[in-house]
Amino acid sequence: MSFSLATPATPDEAFEFLAQDPEATAILAGGTDLLLDLEEGLVRPRTVVSLRRLPWREIRWNGPRLTIGSLAPLADLEADAGLRRRLPSLAKAIHAVGSLALRHRATLGGNLGRASPASDLIPLLLVLDARLSLVRRGDRRELRLDEFIVGSRRTALAAGELIESVTIPAPLPSEYLWQRVRLANDISQVGVAVARGTTTSAWRIALGGVTPRSVRLPSAEKLLGPGLPAPLAMELAAQEAAQRAPFTTDKRATEAYRRRLVYVLVKRAVAAVAASADALPETPSPSRTAKKSVPAKARSTSAR
Amino acid sequence: MTDREFACTVNGTKVARRDVPDDERLLDTLRWRLGRKGTKEGCRTGDCGACTVLVGGRPTLACLTLSHEVAGESVVTVEGLHDDPVGRRVQEAFERESALQCGYCTPGFLVALTGAIKSHPHGAGERALLEAIGGNLCRCTGYVAIRRAVASLGTSRP
Numbered sequence: 001m002s003f004s005l006a007t008p009a010t011p012d013e014a015f016e017f018l019a020q021d022p023e024a025t026a027i028l029a030g031g032t033d034l035l036l037d038l039e040e041g042l043v044r045p046r047t048v049v050s051l052r053r054l055p056w057r058e059i060r061w062n063g064p065r066l067t068i069g070s071l072a073p074l075a076d077l078e079a080d081a082g083l084r085r086r087l088p089s090l091a092k093a094i095h096a097v098g099s100l101a102l103r104h105r106a107t108l109g110g111n112l113g114r115a116s117p118a119s120d121l122i123p124l125l126l127v128l129d130a131r132l133s134l135v136r137r138g139d140r141r142e143l144r145l146d147e148f149i150v151g152s153r154r155t156a157l158a159a160g161e162l163i164e165s166v167t168i169p170a171p172l173p174s175e176y177l178w179q180r181v182r183l184a185n186d187i188s189q190v191g192v193a194v195a196r197g198t199t200t201s202a203w204r205i206a207l208g209g210v211t212p213r214s215v216r217l218p219s220a221e222k223l224l225g226p227g228l229p230a231p232l233a234m235e236l237a238a239q240e241a242a243q244r245a246p247f248t249t250d251k252r253a254t255e256a257y258r259r260r261l262v263y264v265l266v267k268r269a270v271a272a273v274a275a276s277a278d279a280l281p282e283t284p285s286p287s288r289t290a291k292k293s294v295p296a297k298a299r300s301t302s303a304r
Numbered sequence: 305m306t307d308r309e310f311a312c313t314v315n316g317t318k319v320a321r322r323d324v325p326d327d328e329r330l331l332d333t334l335r336w337r338l339g340r341k342g343t344k345e346g347c348r349t350g351d352c353g354a355c356t357v358l359v360g361g362r363p364t365l366a367c368l369t370l371s372h373e374v375a376g377e378s379v380v381t382v383e384g385l386h387d388d389p390v391g392r393r394v395q396e397a398f399e400r401e402s403a404l405q406c407g408y409c410t411p412g413f414l415v416a417l418t419g420a421i422k423s424h425p426h427g428a429g430e431r432a433l434l435e436a437i438g439g440n441l442c443r444c445t446g447y448v449a450i451r452r453a454v455a456s457l458g459t460s461r462p
């Protein structure tokens with residue numbers, strides 16, 4: 001493994017480096033994924049372009065819209081008081097990634113750029129309807145996360161393009177639950193994200209760790225109906241989720257265990273979101289804002 | 305590879321040299337070029353925490369960090385902890401509670417705990433400290449003594 005490192009000071013300089021030898025250039029953010037690949041010889045770039053000096057680190061709220069710079073270290077995000085208060089599910093999912101020392105370097109852009117099937121952030125960002133702002137020299141486009149992730153470790157990022165930021169249109173009532181053997185530095189066997197739209201009231205469920213590409217489960221979502229679901233609806237939706245998704249068996253878990261986990265975690269996550277739905281500050285309905293807030297009890301299988 | 309300068313401070317001392325290849329990791333530069341062998345290599349894959357150092361005060365895995373990525377930063381390794389009152393307090397807690405056996409993992413634990421205490425200006429409780437060492441593995445102690453050492457630090461102020 002021998003490469004030269006480029007450390008552009010501006011996005012324009014970065015685009016220049018990326019354009020020089022696109023086939024043999026790798027992008028480095030926190031490096032927690034890329035350095036493993038370099039060590040194992042899975043990628044053999046001639047040039048590694050470090051994004052360390054680029055700005056793209058801010059956390060910005062614009063009304064209900066949240067924009068997060070792609071280079072924000074995950075540890076900064078989970079420590080951000082506004083994010084913890086307004087979108088606790090995301091702070092919690094971020095907290096699940098690796099260990100604190102890892103999260104001091106690992107970035108949000110790197111997690112999405114990696115597009116791992118076991119990412120703890122992709123399922124939640126899917127149900128939150130996240131958009132990516134992609135930039136290229138003289139060009140900018142926005143892609144929905146489900147358009148961006150095209151397969152296991154495959155994205156729609158074009159040559160010479162960088163992720164600038166990630167935008168979440170509104171902080172929906174949501175929950176992320178996961179199961180793994182070891183709390184820190186382990187990969188989730190299953191991750192379950194659930195959100196409930198405030199205007200459409202439609203439920204959204206996405207799974208991580210079970211399929212090459214994290215997906216939503218429309219058939220299970222529909223069973224939850226438009227409003228707050230009855231216990232029977234939650235039971236049926238959880239069963240549907242556990243049956244519907246195609247599951248893999250690998251060294252981390254068998255297919256049967258994964259199905260069981262999906263059933264249990266979907267039920268818990270839906271119940272937690274249902275309990276918190278009234279409490280969310282972003283619901284602009286005056287008749288509801290007077291209600292006393294009932295914080296959702298955190299019921300992760302990982303007792304943190 | 306280029307002859308770019310590797311310039312930062314390590315344990316308060318300015319380091320500037322031109323023999324650090326672009327693809328070298330901080331772990332290797334510290335151990336093999338600068339002779340700071342307190343920082344250990346356990347896995348080289350981010351799993352064990354033995355290579356934890358402070359970069360700009362933040363616990364960082366030196367095995368997953370390219371050396372040139374810390375240009376201009378202040379790096380503190382386990383060798384630098386005795387110059388720091390917090391670092392000394394953590395070391396003493398490990399000694400008092402016999403929180404080590406072979407000692408291979410100890411530098412990582414000491415550095416991670418020191419970084420955690422210093423980053424909580426209002427005091428880090430036991431929970432925050434245990435959280436900070438969640439990514440550190442020890443093959444020997446069974447963690448009981450390490451937990452005792454952490455508990456003995458109480459609510460720690462920097």
Ligand SMILES: Cc1cc2nc3c(=O)[nH]c(=O)nc-3n(C[C@H](O)[C@H](O)[C@H](O)COP(=O)(O)OP(=O)(O)OC[C@H]3O[C@@H](n4cnc5c(N)ncnc54)[C@H](O)[C@@H]3O)c2cc1C
Pocket residue numbers: 026027028029030031032033034035036051070071096097098099102105106107108109110111112113114116118119120121157161162163164185186187188349350351
């Ligand atoms: C020990 C260990 C434990 C882990 N545990 C977890 C876990 O529990 N959950 C989890 O989800 N992940 C986990 N990971 C994976 C990894 O830490 C995360 O995916 C992390 O967020 C990657 O971010 P990074 O900045 O380090 O990525 P990098 O390695 O810097 O980048 C990865 C790839 O993303 C692309 N990229 C990065 N930034 C951009 C950008 N701005 N624009 C365009 N492309 C970009 C590049 O192609 C790059 O090659 C773990 C990794 C390790 C080593």
Ligand code: FES
Pocket residue numbers: 344345346347348349350351352353354355356365366367368
């Ligand atoms: S050697 Fe760096 S984490 Fe194990």
Ligand code: FES
Pocket residue numbers: 403404405406407408409410441442443444445
């Ligand atoms: S004391 Fe031996 S590995 Fe921890």
